[in-house]
Amino acid sequence: MKNSVVSILRANQCRLGMRISVGTNANTHVIKQWDDIKRIQAFFSDAENSVSKLPETERCIAMAKLAQERELVGELDPLQALLEWKGPRERL
Numbered sequence: 001m002k003n004s005v006v007s008i009l010r011a012n013q014c015r016l017g018m019r020i021s022v023g024t025n026a027n028t029h030v031i032k033q034w035d036d037i038k039r040i041q042a043f044f045s046d047a048e049n050s051v052s053k054l055p056e057t058e059r060c061i062a063m064a065k066l067a068q069e070r071e072l073v074g075e076l077d078p079l080q081a082l083l084e085w086k087g088p089r090e091r092l
Contacts, residue, residue: 029085030081033081034082040076041076044070047062047066048063
């Protein structure tokens, strides 16, 4: 699968006349960003599920800590990240 992604990126490079460094280019950035956001969302979901099973005192403490962490991380929306991404043609 990695080889097919590399082939597609190289084809795009030739077609668009751009010099792209695979692994560090802006085209793969949105994919990594999407993955990071989904992973962080999964963490919070799993943590909240686990915390909900704690006794009330510990649950309150853990939920407060999760709320603080969510505040530090901020709003994460993978679709918004995709919509804000500029494709190769938009960058020309």
